[in-house]
Amino acid sequence: MADSGVTDGAEKKEDITRVKNEGKELSKEEKQRLRKEKKSQKKNKEKKDEQDALASEREKNCAPSTLSQPAAHKEPAASPPVQAAVSEPPAPAAGAPPADKPAKSKAELKAERRARQEAERASKPGKKGDPGPQSTAGKPKAPPSELQPVVKRLPEHVQVDNPEVLKKLAKKLERQQTPGRGAALKIPLRSDYGYKVSLFSHLHQYSRKAPLTQQLSIPSTVIHPVIVRLGLQYSQGIVAGSNARSVALLHAFKQVIRDYVTPPNEELSRDMVNKLKPYISFLNQCRPLSASMGNAIKYIKKEISNIPSQCKEEEAKTKLQDCIDRYIREKIVLAASAISKYAIEKISDGDVILVYGCSSLVNHILCEASEKHRKFRVIVVDSRPRLEGREALRRLVKHGISCTYVLISALSYVLPEVSKVFLGAHALLANGYVMSRVGTSQIALVAKAFNVPVLVCCETYKFCERVQTDSFVSNELDDPDDLMVTRKGKTQLEGWQQVSQLGLLNLVYDVTPPDFVDLVITDLGMIPCTSVPVVLRVKNVDQ
Amino acid sequence: FDNKLFHPSTQMGKDPDMASAVAAIRTLLEFLKRDQGETLFGLRESLTSATDCLTGVDSSVAVSSAGELFLRFISLTSLEHQDLSQCKKVMEERGELFLQKISMSRAKVAKLCHTFIKDGAKILTHSYSRVVLRVLEKAAAEKKRFSVYVTESQPDAAGEQMAAALRKLDVPVTVVLDAAVGAVVEKVDLVIVGAEGVVESGGIINKIGTYQMAVCSKAHNKLFYVVAESFKFVRLYPLNQQDVPDKFKYKADTLRSSQSLSEEHPVIDYTPPSLITLLFTDLGVLTPSAVSDELIKLYL
Numbered sequence: 100m101a102d103s104g105v106t107d108g109a110e111k112k113e114d115i116t117r118v119k120n121e122g123k124e125l126s127k128e129e130k131q132r133l134r135k136e137k138k139s140q141k142k143n144k145e146k147k148d149e150q151d152a153l154a155s156e157r158e159k160n161c162a163p164s165t166l167s168q169p170a171a172h173k174e175p176a177a178s179p180p181v182q183a184a185v186s187e188p189p190a191p192a193a194g195a196p197p198a199d200k201p202a203k204s205k206a207e208l209k210a211e212r213r214a215r216q217e218a219e220r221a222s223k224p225g226k227k228g229d230p231g232p233q234s235t236a237g238k239p240k241a242p243p244s245e246l247q248p249v250v251k252r253l254p255e256h257v258q259v260d261n262p263e264v265l266k267k268l269a270k271k272l273e274r275q276q277t278p279g280r281g282a283a284l285k286i287p288l289r290s291d292y293g294y295k296v297s298l299f300s301h302l303h304q305y306s307r308k309a310p311l312t313q314q315l316s317i318p319s320t321v322i323h324p325v326i327v328r329l330g331l332q333y334s335q336g337i338v339a340g341s342n343a344r345s346v347a348l349l350h351a352f353k354q355v356i357r358d359y360v361t362p363p364n365e366e367l368s369r370d371m372v373n374k375l376k377p378y379i380s381f382l383n384q385c386r387p388l389s390a391s392m393g394n395a396i397k398y399i400k401k402e403i404s405n406i407p408s409q410c411k412e413e414e415a416k417t418k419l420q421d422c423i424d425r426y427i428r429e430k431i432v433l434a435a436s437a438i439s440k441y442a443i444e445k446i447s448d449g450d451v452i453l454v455y456g457c458s459s460l461v462n463h464i465l466c467e468a469s470e471k472h473r474k475f476r477v478i479v480v481d482s483r484p485r486l487e488g489r490e491a492l493r494r495l496v497k498h499g500i501s502c503t504y505v506l507i508s509a510l511s512y513v514l515p516e517v518s519k520v521f522l523g524a525h526a527l528l529a530n531g532y533v534m535s536r537v538g539t540s541q542i543a544l545v546a547k548a549f550n551v552p553v554l555v556c557c558e559t560y561k562f563c564e565r566v567q568t569d570s571f572v573s574n575e576l577d578d579p580d581d582l583m584v585t586r587k588g589k590t591q592l593e594g595w596q597q598v599s600q601l602g603l604l605n606l607v608y609d610v611t612p613p614d615f616v617d618l619v620i621t622d623l624g625m626i627p628c629t630s631v632p633v634v635l636r637v638k639n640v641d642q
Numbered sequence: 643f644d645n646k647l648f649h650p651s652t653q654m655g656k657d658p659d660m661a662s663a664v665a666a667i668r669t670l671l672e673f674l675k676r677d678q679g680e681t682l683f684g685l686r687e688s689l690t691s692a693t694d695c696l697t698g699v700d701s702s703v704a705v706s707s708a709g710e711l712f713l714r715f716i717s718l719t720s721l722e723h724q725d726l727s728q729c730k731k732v733m734e735e736r737g738e739l740f741l742q743k744i745s746m747s748r749a750k751v752a753k754l755c756h757t758f759i760k761d762g763a764k765i766l767t768h769s770y771s772r773v774v775l776r777v778l779e780k781a782a783a784e785k786k787r788f789s790v791y792v793t794e795s796q797p798d799a800a801g802e803q804m805a806a807a808l809r810k811l812d813v814p815v816t817v818v819l820d821a822a823v824g825a826v827v828e829k830v831d832l833v834i835v836g837a838e839g840v841v842e843s844g845g846i847i848n849k850i851g852t853y854q855m856a857v858c859s860k861a862h863n864k865l866f867y868v869v870a871e872s873f874k875f876v877r878l879y880p881l882n883q884q885d886v887p888d889k890f891k892y893k894a895d896t897l898r899s900s901q902s903l904s905e906e907h908p909v910i911d912y913t914p915p916s917l918i919t920l921l922f923t924d925l926g927v928l929t930p931s932a933v934s935d936e937l938i939k940l941y942l
Contacts, residue, residue, distance in 0.1 A: 445881070445885075519881070550882075552881035552882060554881075614916075617843075617881055618843070618879060618881060625842060625879040626842070626934055626938075627842070627843050627844065627915070627931060627934050629931035629934070630931070630934040630935060630938070633934065633935050633938055637938070
């Protein structure tokens with residue numbers, strides 16, 4: 100894969116074989132060490148001694164430091180099963196500085212490494228002492244040697260408070276440039292902004308006033324301009340809503356494919372996927388990818404890699420563009436009409452329907468229903484700071500539907516007169532939980548208390564294999580400055596950064612349990628919330 | 643065609659123990675055998691009109707689901723064979739096979755369910771259900787000792803019929819008023835009811851009075867079991883009582899004759915899946931959430 104830097108250091112084969120052998124020895128040593136730990140309940144002294152030996156060995160290896168070394172280090176480092184927090188953090192930490200500042204002398208580097216290892220060792224007794232609270236703080240590497248060999252890694256975007264992970268990400272973004280170009284054209288790493296509430300310190304929090312595009316040099320030959328524009332639209336909130344984002348992404352990729360030229364001695368199917376990777380990282384930095392976008396990208400990558408090698412370039416490009424068009428048509432447009440068909444059966448005359456925020460699908464359903472002359476009225480519930488309900492209100496009123504507009508604080512006041520609640524979804528998780536705009540689970544909860552049926556409308560391409568039971572583990576933090584509001588010329592929260600104990604939290608998503616949802620309407624029909632894994636299974640069989 | 647011949651009661655007259663859905667399918671099969679049509683399309687048309695005729699006579703959920711299953715099964719067969727006479731022969735064979743399978747379904751359900759009735763159990767049931775009766779027969783045959791409370795189940799006092807049948811099995815039975823369900827539930831160990839239809843959410847449609855029995859048993863944390871054959875699974879998804887279509891709530895004659903339905907009493911109600919513990923079907927013992935899984939397999 101192009102990700103690994105091993106291809107760069109291909110010339111220094113002897114170095115690599117030596118390092119690999121060292122790596123194997125390391126892993127054996129580590130395994131022995133782990134056994135000892137389990138028996139003797141982690142004798143810190145032994146570990147310290149062995150770590151010194153290992154560190155000195157690694158320092159010897161790092162002496163001929165090239166770019167290939169840290170990468171090669173990572174390959175054997177990744178393969179030994181439990182590398183966790185025990186000894187590997189020193190390795191990438193040791194590996195990273197030589198790559199960034201080759202000007203520093205070896206002695207200085209050694210000193211740095213020593214200092215870092217001391218710090219690790221100092222923090223380790225603390226870590227070992229209470230693995231419980233550590234693991235809940237979101238660090239999966241904390242319970243080290245007890246883990247089984249196959250440790251499922253958490254994605255980096257939920258480990259923002261782990262400095263090693265951030266360093267790895269920086270390195271990955273650096274490596275995702277076309278080989279041979281200068282280091283100035285790498286994808287920049289976006290830095291967090293402002294104080295983060297401690298419960299969510301494992302997530303990114305960016306400021307809208309500092310978009311990623313400001314850090315890009317012009318001209319940027321790595322990233323296609325259409326992708327740069329898309330990234331800016333995402334980060335500024337110009338394109339918002341999961342359907343809109345997916346469609347914009349697919350159109351941008353179509354343009355990229357149109358402008359793509361296969362370099363000589365490269366195969367289209369493999370090279371195009373490699374070209375797309377930096378774009379996806381860039382978009383991820385602008386705004387974290389949604390589940391629907393993730394599924395769309397998976398689909399495109401599969402289609403690209405399925406292109407037969409003897410296919411001519413023009414033919415392949417038109418084929419891919421057709422695939423993308425078909426995906427948009429089938430999964431989004433036709434799905435919307437199928438869902439409206441089912442949903443309209445559930446709307447009877449005299450209904451009072453409650454909607455929250457602005458879901459393109461729910462708006463579409465209500466507009467279709469009013470065209471089919473159903474008599475109903477709508478209550479639009481809205482919430483700060485996004486106030487998306489105003490857009491929904493505008494669209495519905497334009498279709499002649501009588502609407503009422505309330506803020507979410509008035510929910511329990513309006514619910515007694517509501518007959519049904521229609522909600523949109525950002526994604527449907529494999530355990531039946533619904534991930535949607537923050538506030539949705541509150542609406543579902545209060546509706547359940549009033550015995551009002553809750554219907555969720557969601558296309559099948561938003562179903563994802565992830566499992567989540569709470570809104571903390573994986574979420575998105577929006578710009579905290581959005582919460583500031585100016586009334587009568589005064590902005591109360593203006594100086595919030597100066598107040599040390601004050602944190603502003605602007606969550607974007609939340610997760611609703613399936614007990615609160617009565618019905619999910621998808622393009623496959625009406626299913627209960629618990630049947631999402633069945634649909635995922637059927638979909639996988641189809642593909 | 644002769645309407646009297648295709649009245650399901652002629653089929654039921656031959657065997658009063660038959661489920662109304664089975665009778666409907668048998669009628670449709672007879673109709674298929676006697677059809678003189680020349681084209682597949684014509685055959686399908688006449689079958690659809692026959693099904694409508696049947697539901698016009700007996701508008702229960704089970705009949706409509708059986709009709710839908712039969713139609714679906716017919717259209718599947720017609721895709722395989724182009725020649726009409728060959729197609730009809732295959733359809734008839736498969737129809738007979740289907741009938742045989744579903745006539746065994748009650749026995750399968752009884753075999754699954756009777757083990758859940760422990761010795762000395764006190765059972766509460768609602769109205770007259772042939773499937774529940776079969777289950778209790780099997781349990782009695784296994785030498786289990788149990789006693790039964792049956793609701794009277796007005797307006798047709800079907801509960802008395804159930805009580806009479808149980809007395810023949812030497813099972814101690816008490817008939818209680820429909821209004822007494824809340825008071826009786828604390829004395830019983832489990833509640834077993836039949837179903838006229840099982841809906842996509844995993845809930846059931848059954849004789850009026852089932853819903854309050856389910857609510858009371860949930861309040862007392864008693865087990866609530868439903869026994870139903872698989873041909874009763876239907877592609878409805880009611881959200882609440884109001885969402886059940888009117889053609890099921892009222893008898894066919896009522897729908898035809900009455901001026902305003904708001905003065906009529908519904909004959910069925912909908913029990914949501916949250917109140918049901920387990921469903922016993924010939925496909926196995928299912929939780930309410932597994933019903934959707936089975937329906938997807940049956941219909942997709």
